[in-house]
Amino acid sequence: MRIARLAALLAMLMAAPLAAAGAANHQYIQAGRLIDSIAGTMTQGQCIEVRGERIVAVAPCGPTPAGAQRIDWSAYTVLPGLIDLHTHLADAGQSADLAAPIKTSPQLTALHGAQNALLTLRAGFTTVRDVGTYRGLTDVALRDAINQGLVPGPRMFVAGAYLTHPGGGGELNGVVPNDQLPADMRLGVMRGPEAAAEKATFLFDNGADFLKLLATGAVLAIGTEPGAPELSEAEMRAAIAIARARGRYATAHAHGAEGIKAAIRAGARSIEHASLIDDETLQLAKDSGVWLVMDIYNGDYIDEVGTKEGWPEEYLRKNRETTDVQRAGFAKAVKIGVKIAYGTDSGVYPHGLNGRQFAYMVRYGMTPMQAIQSATIRAAELLGREADLGSIAPGRFADLVAVSGDPIDNIRLLETVDHVMKGGAIVR
Incomplete structure (x- = not known):
C-alpha cells in the first residue's frame, strides 16, 4: 500500500x-x-x-x-x-489507528506532506497556515521545499510543533508512554512559564513563523477534554512575549470558554476552534480584536467517516458534544461582528476538500461574499500579509x-x- x-x-x-x-x-x-x-x-x-x-x-x-x-x-x-488558516499538511492524516503518526517515519511523513501540499494547491488554496504536526519541524522542511521550487504547494506559514503540556491536547496520547515517544514528537512539550519561553525560542530559532498554543484539551486526542484548560495564562504569556520580541504572534487552540479567555488575556492573535465559546467570551474577542478561526465543516466528516471507520469512541463522543454548539457560537460571532477568518482543520478530513466549509459558513450566518472574504483578505489580515495576499x-x-x-x-x-x-x- x-x-x-x-x-x-x-x-x-x-x-x-x-x-x-x-x-x-x-x-x-x-x-x-x-x-x-x-x-x-x-x-x-x-x-x-x-x-x-x-x-x-x-x-x-x-x-x-x-x-x-x-x-x-x-x-x-x-x-x-484562497487561504486556509488551519491545516495540517505535514502529517500522516487522521484515521482509526492511533499509532499511525509513530508508524509513519519522518521520511514518509515528508512525502505525505508533499502530496497534501499539491492537493491543497490544486483545490485553489494558494496559501495556508499549518498549525502543527506530530513530527516536529516537518512543516518547516515542507515550507522550505515549496519555497525552493522542489515540490509544488501553497505558500506556507508554519508553527513547527505544538506547545503543550505533557499528556495534553498536542501530544500523541494512548499509543506508548509519552516519555517513550520519539524526540521529534515532543519538541514543544513543556510545563511552566520559563519552559514555555525556552520552547518558543527553540521553535523560532528552527524556522517557525508563529506559535501554536494548546490552551485546552482536544477533540482528537486521547485523555483530554475540549472544555478543560491546559496551558496557563502565565505560560501562554511567556511564550507570546518571545513571539512579540521576534515580531511574530501566537494562535491558541482553545475549545472551552475559560481557555479562550486566558489565551486572549495572554495576548493570542487568534483562537482556533472556539467550539464552546460563550456570549461573554465572544464579546471579549470582539472588544480585543482577536480573530476566530472556527472549523465548522469537519464535525460532519468526523461523525460520518469516523463512525464508519471505527475511530475511537472518545473522539466521536467529543465531536458530537462540540459540533452543534460550535456552529451556534459561529452564528453568534457573525451576528455581533467578531473578526472571523477561514480555517478548516484539513488533515482531519482528506486534503483538497478545503472548499467544503464555505457552504457551512453561509448556512450559519455569513453572506457568500463574507465567506469569500474570510478566505481571502480577512485571512491575509490575520497573517499580517494583506500587502501581498x-x-x-x-x-x-x-x-x-x-x-x-x-x-x-x-x-x-x-x-x-x-x-x-x-x-x-x-x-x-
Whole structure:
C-alpha cells in the first residue's frame, strides 16, 4: 500500500508544474467576472496584468500589452487565491489507528506532506497556515521545499510543533508512554512559564513563523477534554512575549470558554476552534480584536467517516458534544461582528476538500461574499500579509482562482475550482 501511494505521489509531482518553472514573465488575464475582496464587490470586463510573480495592473480590458501572453478566463469568475488558516499538511492524516503518526517515519511523513501540499494547491488554496504536526519541524522542511521550487504547494506559514503540556491536547496520547515517544514528537512539550519561553525560542530559532498554543484539551486526542484548560495564562504569556520580541504572534487552540479567555488575556492573535465559546467570551474577542478561526465543516466528516471507520469512541463522543454548539457560537460571532477568518482543520478530513466549509459558513450566518472574504483578505489580515495576499490588486502576488459560474449565487462552486495560478504560474 505504501509503495502504491508513493508511486502515485511521484507521478503527481512529475505531472505538476513547479511555480518557479511555470511562471511566465508577462501575462494579461481576461476575467469574465472579478471579485474585489477588499470592496466586497464583483465587476465585469476587467483584465489583470501580471509581470513575474506579481500583479501590476487591474483595469478594463483592452488590447494585449506588447510582449504579454493573453489568458482567456472570460468564461469564469476570478477570485484571489484562497487561504486556509488551519491545516495540517505535514502529517500522516487522521484515521482509526492511533499509532499511525509513530508508524509513519519522518521520511514518509515528508512525502505525505508533499502530496497534501499539491492537493491543497490544486483545490485553489494558494496559501495556508499549518498549525502543527506530530513530527516536529516537518512543516518547516515542507515550507522550505515549496519555497525552493522542489515540490509544488501553497505558500506556507508554519508553527513547527505544538506547545503543550505533557499528556495534553498536542501530544500523541494512548499509543506508548509519552516519555517513550520519539524526540521529534515532543519538541514543544513543556510545563511552566520559563519552559514555555525556552520552547518558543527553540521553535523560532528552527524556522517557525508563529506559535501554536494548546490552551485546552482536544477533540482528537486521547485523555483530554475540549472544555478543560491546559496551558496557563502565565505560560501562554511567556511564550507570546518571545513571539512579540521576534515580531511574530501566537494562535491558541482553545475549545472551552475559560481557555479562550486566558489565551486572549495572554495576548493570542487568534483562537482556533472556539467550539464552546460563550456570549461573554465572544464579546471579549470582539472588544480585543482577536480573530476566530472556527472549523465548522469537519464535525460532519468526523461523525460520518469516523463512525464508519471505527475511530475511537472518545473522539466521536467529543465531536458530537462540540459540533452543534460550535456552529451556534459561529452564528453568534457573525451576528455581533467578531473578526472571523477561514480555517478548516484539513488533515482531519482528506486534503483538497478545503472548499467544503464555505457552504457551512453561509448556512450559519455569513453572506457568500463574507465567506469569500474570510478566505481571502480577512485571512491575509490575520497573517499580517494583506500587502501581498488576499486580493487582486497591483503589488499583490498573482495568486488567482477561476471557477465556472457565480460563487455569490452558488458558494459550492468553490468546492471544485477550474483554474489556479500561484505567483504567476498556472498550476491548474
